[in-house]
Amino acid sequence: MNNKAVKDVLDEMTKDDLVAWIRNQPFFRPKRSDVLYIRWQRQSAEVLEEMQKENRAFEGIDFKERDRLAVRFNESNDSTEKLRLLELMQPYNKAMQDHIKRSQAFDRKSKRVDALYEQIDIERQKECRA
Template sequence: MSKHAVKDVLDEMTKDDLVAWIRSQPFYRPKRSDVLYIRWQRQSAEVLEEMQKENRALDGLDYKERDRLAGRFNESKDAAEKLRLLELMQPYNKAMQDHIKRSQALDRKSKRVDALYEQIDVERQKERSS
């Protein structure tokens, strides 16, 4: 067996090639629900991969150090020291804020993918009654 994977002929086809080939098939036409399912499957895999990546985004930051700095900030009475500690905490706070924004965007994307799955059932019901 070759070390190189054999390229699937479908990977070699352009979009126009694929559409023309599908339309030339007299016995099989994909239903809208089939197309939606394939789209949902691809998008849900993308969302899962993005979520896993985002869950690892903060792995390199030591939030115990941030908590230690915050404790020192709370104990300090010196305004200059408080400002210096705030500056030291800023990268941690920004990283967390950015993480929250990305997580919220992923949540919205996930809800759109979920809605796509629900649309598959709607289309299947329409196809059965046609």
């Protein structure tokens, strides 16, 4: 018995192969809503995976240390010490700013995916009327 996983024949097909095969199926023609649903399903999984990956990376940053540095900064009257503490806090601040930027990008991408889902409903309504 072969222990290798059997590769799905669809994985072996090129885009042109798939299109030709579908066009040759007399009883199977995907509707636009079906295609949009598949697209939405794939894109939402990608967004969710990216967001989870970002959240796991963000959890690895110790902001308690940044807070301790900030307390020391606020308590200090020495400008040299304050500058040194600011420099120590800078990587934490940058990490937070970068996280916020990536989160905003995820939000924009998520809105596009949500709009795609709304388009599915519109197409289904058109298909029911046709």
